[in-house]
Structure formats: structure tokens, C-alpha cells
Amino acid sequence: MEIRHTTNPADVKHYTTERLRQEFLVGGLFEANKINMVYSHYDRLIVGGVLPVGEALKLEDRETLQTEYFLERREIGFLHIGGGIAVIAVDGKAYELSKLDVLYVGKGRQDVTIASKDKNDPAKIYLVSATAHAEYPTRKMTAEEANPTHLGSLETSNERVLNKYIHADGIQSCQLMLGVTTLKPGSVWNTMPAHVHDRRMEAYLYFDLNDDARIFHMMGEPAETRHLVAENEQAVLSPPWSIHSGAGTSNYSFCWAMAGENYTFSDQEFIPMKGLR
Numbered sequence: 473m474e475i476r477h478t479t480n481p482a483d484v485k486h487y488t489t490e491r492l493r494q495e496f497l498v499g500g501l502f503e504a505n506k507i508n509m510v511y512s513h514y515d516r517l518i519v520g521g522v523l524p525v526g527e528a529l530k531l532e533d534r535e536t537l538q539t540e541y542f543l544e545r546r547e548i549g550f551l552h553i554g555g556g557i558a559v560i561a562v563d564g565k566a567y568e569l570s571k572l573d574v575l576y577v578g579k580g581r582q583d584v585t586i587a588s589k590d591k592n593d594p595a596k597i598y599l600v601s602a603t604a605h606a607e608y609p610t611r612k613m614t615a616e617e618a619n620p621t622h623l624g625s626l627e628t629s630n631e632r633v634l635n636k637y638i639h640a641d642g643i644q645s646c647q648l649m650l651g652v653t654t655l656k657p658g659s660v661w662n663t664m665p666a667h668v669h670d671r672r673m674e675a676y677l678y679f680d681l682n683d684d685a686r687i688f689h690m691m692g693e694p695a696e697t698r699h700l701v702a703e704n705e706q707a708v709l710s711p712p713w714s715i716h717s718g719a720g721t722s723n724y725s726f727c728w729a730m731a732g733e734n735y736t737f738s739d740q741e742f743i744p745m746k747g748l749r
């Protein structure tokens with residue numbers, strides 16, 4: 473899989489648009505019959521996309537991980553982002569996922585395969601994996617079970633619903649946290665006021681955008697902001713020192729996932745508006 477190394481904020485402020493995209497933007501994840509993954513050295517988080525249209529695809533990359541099996545020292549979350557029903561088999565037990573369902577699989581499960589139930593109606597599955605030291609049970613959660621939190625307002629163009637799946641009060645994990653935020657029609661801003669959490673990195677996957685829609689994803693140190701222009705189904709790797717906020721040309725959804733220290737969703741430092749540059 474592709475490896476992305478870490479960067480120093482003192483250097484990043486000198487990056488061109490192209491270099492920023494090379495380091496932080498991830499595209500092309502969803503290709504027929506492939507599991508495409510990117511290994512970030514920020515908290516060793518792996519993000520990936522799966523679009524199974526044939527035989528079940530096995531989760532593996534021995535060349536990169538140099539372990540006997542993928543989850544030997546890792547845990548993983550799968551999020552169904554659209555299309556037909558997905559079938560994820562974990563050591564022989566099959567779980568069916570529909571849109572916005574999440575499946576967590578803990579350390580130690582040796583055989584994980586991903587397929588579409590109907591090859592003519594393929595599923596799109598996004599995955600996020602972090603290193604793990606202990607085993608937690610495999611668990612599926614639907615959006616309804618994910619404890620929706622209502623945030624923002626239409627007046628400030630950021631009315632949205634935040635669903636937390638994998639976190640301290642939801643699906644248990646070692647360090648992985650994962651959820652989905654969906655903007656209401658007419659709302660375009662996510663995560664503003666912005667925040668940072670130097671204890672954890674974060675990865676976003678933007679989805680449910682039209683082909684012509686774009687997200688201007690805000691990143692950088694609060695007083696040194698930059699942006700990435702993202703398309704549908706592109707991911708952003710957000711360093712722990714960076715804000716992660718976006719404005720779209722329409723409403724959209726995004727998956728947010730975090731790994732690192734402090735397994736507490738509310739461990740965030742909000743940036744006062746006067747602190748943004």
C-alpha cells in the first residue's frame with residue numbers, strides 16, 4: 473500500500489498546492505475489485521476503499537505490515553458509504569452492512585473478507601485501521617444506534633447531525649474512534665468553530681457529493697491556514713497540529729476517524745475566531 477510520512481508544521485507553511493495535496497489528500501480509493509489503502513505515519517492510521525464486484529476480497533498486505541495477518545497488531549472499522557449490501561466475513565461469520573452501517577473488528581481476527589451481496593449492485597466500503605494492543609469484540613452498529621448529536625444551525629450554514637459509532641460510549645476499541653457527520657440541505661460548513669487535538673490525528677472521507685461539487689477543506693495551524701479542494705470520496709489526512717474544517721459547494725457527509733492518545737471525543741481545543749489566520 474502507499475506510505476505517507478509525517479510532516480513538520482514549520483515546513484508545511486512553505487508547501488505549494490501540489491505538495492499539500494501529495495501529503496494530505498487521498499483520492500482513487502474506490503476501484504473495482506481492489507482494496508486500496510494508504511498507510512499514514514500519523515498514529516500509523518490506515519485508510520482504504522473497497523468496491524467488490526466479484527469474488528470476496530481478502531484484507532491483507534503482508535508486504536507492508538510484515539505480520540502473519542492484517543489484524544495481528546491492529547483493529548479496523550468498516551463504514552458502508554453507498555450502493556448495495558456488503559458482506560464482511562470475520563473468521564467465517566458473515567455480517568451484512570447497508571449504507572451508514574459500521575462494523576468494528578478487533579485485533580486477533582485472522583480472516584477478514586469483503587464482498588458485495590449482489591455483484592450487479594456493488595457496495596462501497598471505507599475502512600480505517602489503527603494499531604491495537606488488546607482484543608475487543610466484533611460489533612456492528614447502524615446509524616440509528618449511533619447516538620445522533622444535533623449541531624449548528626441553518627443561520628450559520630452548519631446544521632448537521634453527528635453520529636458516533638466507535639468511541640468510549642459506543643463500540644469499544646483500543647484507540648480508533650469513528651463517526652459520520654451529515655450536513656442538512658443548505659448547510660455547508662463542518663467543524664467551525666475549528667479545533668485541534670494534538671493528542672490525536674484525524675482522517676476525513678467526504679462522500680455523498682455530486683461530481684461537480686467540491687469541498688474546500690481547511691487545514692494548517694490555526695494562525696497559518698491552508699486549504700485542499702476535495703472531490704466526492706476523497707480523504708484528507710489531518711495532522712494532530714492541524715485544524716480540520718470544511719465548506720462545500722453543497723451539503724455532504726463525511727466520515728471522521730481518529731487515533732492516538734486520549735480516547736475521549738470531547739478532548740478538543742476550540743480555536744477562537746480571532747485566532748484564525
Ligand SMILES: O=C[C@H](O)[C@@H](O)CC(=O)C(=O)O
Binds near residue numbers: 634662663716740
Ligand atoms: O474531533 C472531532 C471531529 O473533528 C469531528 O467529529 C467534527 C465534526 O464531525 C463536526 O463538527 O461536524
Ligand SMILES: [Zn+2]
Binds near residue numbers: 674716740
Ligand atoms: Zn477533530
